[in-house]
Amino acid sequence: MAPRRAEEFPLKRVAALGCRLPSRLPAGEILTDITGNLWRLGNSIGCGGFGDVYLASNDIHKSVGQNTKYVIKIEPHNNGPLFVEMNFYIRAARKQMIDEWCKIQNLRQVGIPSYEGSGSHIYKNERYRFLVIPRYGQDVGKLFISNGRKLSKKLINSLAVQMLYALEYIHSKGYAHSDVKGSNILLKKNYDYSSELEKTRAFLVDYGLAYRFRTSNGAHKPFFHDERRAHEGTLEFTSRDAHHGTHSRRGDLETLGYNLLQWLCGKLPWEDDNGGLSPSANPDEIHDKKENYLLDVDSFMKACFQDKKPPENITNYMKYITNLKFESEPDYAYLRSLFRQDMSFESLFGKRKSFANENSAAIEKRNNRPNLRERKPCKPLNREIRITRNTPSSVEQDKEIDDFRWEEVLARHPDRLAKISAQPPSSPLTPPPSPPPPTLPTYAMLAVLQRMKERQTGLVRQRTNSKSSDNELKAKWMTPAMEEVALLRKKNQEQLDNNVNETKRLTRSRVAQLKRKRPSSGKQQESKNISNPNAFSCCAA
Template sequence: MAPRRAEEVPVKRVAALGCKLPQQLPAGEILTDITQKKWKLGGAIGYGGFGDIYLASDNLNTSVGQDAKYVIKIEPHNNGPLFVEMNFYIRAARRDMIDSWCKSQDKRRVGVPSYEGSGSHVYRDQRFRFLVIPRYGIDIGKFFLSQNRKLSTKLVNNLAIQMLDALEYIHSRGYAHADVKGSNILLALQGQNGGKENTKAYLVDYGLAYRFRTASGMHKPFVHDERRAHEGTLEFTSRDAHHGTHSRRGDLETLGYNILQWLCGRLPWENENGGMSLTANPDDVHSQKDLLFSDVTAFIKSCFPHKKNPPTSLVDYMKYIADLGFETKPNYSYLRGLFQNVSYQETNVPTFLFNMDESNENISCAKSYKRPNLRERRPCRPVNGEIRITRNTHPIVPKKEKYFSWEAVLARHPDKLAKVSIQAPPSPLTPPPSPPPQFLVPSPPSQPTYAMLHVLRRIKEKQSGMIKHRSSKSSDSELKPKWMTPAMEEIAQLKKKAQEANTTNSNTTRLTRSRVAFLKRKANEKSFPEEETNSAYSRSIKKRKLLPSIAANLNVYIKQKKLLSRLKNAV
């Protein structure tokens, strides 16, 4: 029996940890995306730990061949990476977005695939999620292995410039790729029949895309997340990704590791034949990467033992990343300028990969020079907070005539109308709002709703005294605070009676506890002789051991009472 070809040998599919592999769909299956556009499946061309990749076509009348223009990634609904990738393409990689950015930056193209379609599909009671993107050729990882793990300097510089363009676009949309590596960089096909590859490279696979900007446009702070620590491919993981967070600096650092591998053959923390062992400790790899950035020049020299001088562009690139802040916007123009001037060319790579007419289409003709420490000029008009546009590159936008329609106004929600049109008048009694923290960007204040306006109106009426208090039945209820308990009310009434007694008798002494108790006992007794009262009161003073001053005051009070009774009898 003749041996089977490599294409006929079945590939062993291994699912990623915690994920399920989907059932293989038959060729000719029709899928409908969210825009009701239909796609026809072809044969499977790739298998991963999360799903499969199929050839696809939008022409339903013919079978899908090897010249298909599109591919479809399919995963079960329970898996997560394709869901993240679909959200990235819908929010940041639609064709109109890419075209407008290229036009504003005066570029012909950028190496980011365009979104073609996505949706859900049910096959044999199993639900799938799918994504449609353009089809590309061989990836740089396979090409790197086919060239004995070494690429030419000219090709590496060409790839670095295109990947910097792609990362600049991704970062302008508020995302970080978080998994830049050779197997995720694909070369475009030349012609419809699968001809030779050219140097148009595209950055794919956004299953780990990280949104480093919040909805308000702020950069997320650096926070160590143990759940996402060491995320990505270990040999290319950035120092920030080892802590579980991502930023623009991390993507540039990951690209630097790829450039170093393409030029010298392997990274210092890889095996001798390349790749990482299954027992590699991520913390040890992280420490080696920290050592690299502690002395960039010495470390890169050790990676090129057979060369007198390592590539200057790579050394300057790594030094720039070592000094770059976590939330700082990189100077992409300076970094591209490091790889534009190529001094020598190796001849161990096919010559069709060095078509500089296609690779340098995004490079300006002006001579590049290094100015890393100079402050950038402010843009005349910012676009999306990321793009710098000068006066000469402003797109000419025709003026649109204003059209007013009552139907559009009345169709809006009443609360939204109130937020725009109704504003509370400024009041001198209300304090000014507190300033925001220094690390926050001041956001525009929200407009009040109907309920908020009602509360503000009531507060102002109370402050101006326009609200009339309800009339109470007695004067005591008007003076009585609402927070007093019954016991406190009784004490307040006793104090009020004592104050009235003090006003009638100016010579009377102040009330004490013993005096109040004595008055209560006297009121309860209907007939109480004056002498007994004096003797009882004197006994109570002795028993309670009152101070001599209190006893003297009480004696004076008794004498005054006797005088008052004699005057009444005389009258």
């Protein structure tokens, strides 16, 4: 089962199942990351089921104060979550990557911590893995509990918009967070619960369960029930897909929706009266409750808000998630527009060109403004008229539409037709196509070919040295050119043997001479040799 929230056990260090907690490192310990930068440890400020969190500074000559800008997460080298988190930061959360994405989105900042450093450290003959990230303030989970398990609507709207930006960035890099919850959302500063709190920036942290939902060739991984990762995450907020052991973009959005409902209502329908779940809660039962509730979103909203009227934005949000397919890309702009009511986000994100999209009401207001310049229809280009909403209609155009034929259009654009993929659409339950085999042999293939060649060569030598008359053994590795050369050598050898036999050809006088030299006991053998002249030639040789 998923570990409980850290704020519920502030003093007791409990290791997660299958993991062990590291030993406490002393303040002042110097760590060296993979780029050679030095970091000085401060006091421990938190712990989880896999490791500890320390204050840190890049100035190793001074003691680490409480106002330092960095923290370091440390885990034993055998634990896995920090290894996964380090890979996510290195692959997807470098400062340059975040800045480029914000520039494209016309934002000043997005709620993703930047990668500062990572590496390994040995302390008392034990090996540890560490990760350096910026330091932030209080997490939303503690703020939720300290405020009587309730947050204001303005703060919830602000957090929803900021987390949707953060999730959009993570998903653009091919990752799913898989564990969105209040204790993993940190505020920029330690504000008191006041009107300034809604303007504070929030950052999504803890990527120990980050999941790559795209393959190396860019294809989306299909839906697959994986018992090893089933019910992964925090059980209260685990998405229905995560209960099956698979993760996607819609799973992160569903998990965020559960958090929003908890902040609005105080607890979820499957939680206990005081909130949270008991340690003996059955993950399969929680999964069944979520499936049944989301079959009818309206009844789900009634179970959450009971006698109160549910907000329209959260209802539309959950309806959108339930209708979203597993591999579909969400409309983040539409989802953000649901929570932008009565909010001023220029102080958070900077000015944007437009926050609206096709699903928002801002376009209708823009079209009703009388001072906007009328757009002229596009001019014909390459004898093709581009039809826009402002293009004047005429009888000739209507006639052309009636006489429209696909054959003429396709005949006019053969290059476009060639670009249409002839492959059938893949089923969401079928795996993506495997990449084509390499054009050149690999080192392993070359080694196998070399061993085959050596075996064949050794076999040829063995048969050649065994005085066998079979010299026509052809190795499997011989090329056609090599076979031609071997055939020419064989013909030359045969011709040379014939010439030698002709020079040593037996005559009558030579036969008589040989008879006189041999004893009488060998007459029978001589008669055989006479009948076979080649035998004499062999003897003469």
